[in-house]
Amino acid sequence: xxxxxxxxxxxxxxxxxxxxxxxxxxxxxxxxxxxxxxxxxxxxxxxxxxxxxxxxxxxxxxxxxxxxxxxxxxxxxxxxxxxxxxxxxxxxxxxxxxxxxxxxxxxxxxxxxxxxxxxxxxxxxxxxxx
Numbered sequence: 001x002x003x004x005x006x007x008x009x010x011x012x013x014x015x016x017x018x019x020x021x022x023x024x025x026x027x028x029x030x031x032x033x034x035x036x037x038x039x040x041x042x043x044x045x046x047x048x049x050x051x052x053x054x055x056x057x058x059x060x061x062x063x064x065x066x067x068x069x070x071x072x073x074x075x076x077x078x079x080x081x082x083x084x085x086x087x088x089x090x091x092x093x094x095x096x097x098x099x100x101x102x103x104x105x106x107x108x109x110x111x112x113x114x115x116x117x118x119x120x121x122x123x124x125x126x127x128x129x130x
Contacts, residue, residue, distance in 0.1 A: 017060040024053025086113030
């Protein structure tokens, strides 16, 4: 349900921004076409309003795009691979803040050797839709 509401919000914002973009471009075109006969203050207002509308619409579209990219990244899960330096015993666990490669994280459960982070990677969680 929440995903559906989020998608609907993105669609509404995108459509609204596109409408504002087209309308602002139309205002600019009309202002330039009527330049010889229009009063200077009307011409400046039309150029200002059209330009501002285009800037705001493009800004809104870029923010929606950046938010979609951010949400796609949130669907990926971070994992940390911890290996024993002696016997190569391996554990894969969720990433924790402060993890970095070659960081010692404790003793091995099998041989008592030192465990260190071997790698960190991102992957879609199991069972998630593509």
